[in-house]
Amino acid sequence: MLTHNATFRKPRFAVALALLCTLACASAALAESSGADIYKSKCQMCHGADLKGNTPGGKMTHTQPLDTPEVIAKTDADLTATTKNGRKKMPAFASKLSDAQIHSVIAYIRTLQKK
Numbered sequence: 001m002l003t004h005n006a007t008f009r010k011p012r013f014a015v016a017l018a019l020l021c022t023l024a025c026a027s028a029a030l031a032e033s034s035g036a037d038i039y040k041s042k043c044q045m046c047h048g049a050d051l052k053g054n055t056p057g058g059k060m061t062h063t064q065p066l067d068t069p070e071v072i073a074k075t076d077a078d079l080t081a082t083t084k085n086g087r088k089k090m091p092a093f094a095s096k097l098s099d100a101q102i103h104s105v106i107a108y109i110r111t112l113q114k115k
């Protein structure tokens with residue numbers, strides 16, 4: 001009886017693992033796409049699709065480019081703080097975006113900095 005059960009449990013365990021992995025991978029992909037979506041809807045009008053701030057909104061607010069060596073060298077914590085609190089004409093997003101959303105939008109900006 002015991003060995004019978006044990007042989008039944010193994011494949012189930014494998015299925016559960018496979019399912020977990022699928023969910024984890026899907027949520028990672030979702031986080032990435034939501035970072036891009038958030039950037040496009042909340043940041044791009046000033047910062048531009050290429051981070052250079054060369055947009056009407058960027059010019060009006062004197063938006064600093066996000067792809068300079070200085071900004072690239074900043075930590076995620078620095079960029080997160082500016083995003084949360086705002087700076088000069090940059091609006092604060094602490095009450096508009098969750099920590100997870102800010103995390104994924106910063107991760108998306110990091111991918112643009114590498115382009």
Ligand code: HEC
Nearest residue numbers: 042043046061062063064071079082083087088089090105
């Ligand atoms: C209304 C225009 C505007 C929008 C929208 C905007 N920003 Fe900004 N952002 C600015 C300006 C202007 C600055 C430069 C502030 C300064 O001169 O100190 C800036 C600076 C920054 C910095 C600091 C860069 C550095 O030098 O350390 C980060 C990070 C940043 N923005 C991220 C974001 C993110 C993420 C979003 C979207 C969630 C966003 N911004 C939306 C205008 C904007």
